[in-house]
Amino acid sequence: MTANINASFKKNKLYHPFPLLFSACCVCLITQPYIFLIIFKQIQKHKNKFACLQQIYFFVAFWHALFKIICLKLSVF
Structure with missing residues (x-):
């Protein structure tokens, strides 16, 4: 299962979501x-666990992106 996910990300040249999620979770x-x-x-x-996890991922990704924008504006990183 994980190999299929990794292969699809490499094939489509998309960024893997797990490093983003991990860093966003650390910030949170x-x-x-x-x-x-x-x-x-x-x-x-929640009854549909996958849909709930998707919503949480996008919520965390949004706050992570917002945090990065604020840090760039303040020239922290």
Whole structure:
């Protein structure tokens, strides 16, 4: 399963989402740890786990992108 996902990302020349998700989770964990409690509660309540994880991924990716834009504007990184 993982090999198929990796192959499809290489074939389509897309960025793999897991490094982005990992770095975004690290940022969230450092800055706002209560977000993880909300995420885990949402996953437990949701019937369609995959759709819930997709929504969480896009939420985290959005905040990560926003954080990067703010850092670039402030010339932190």
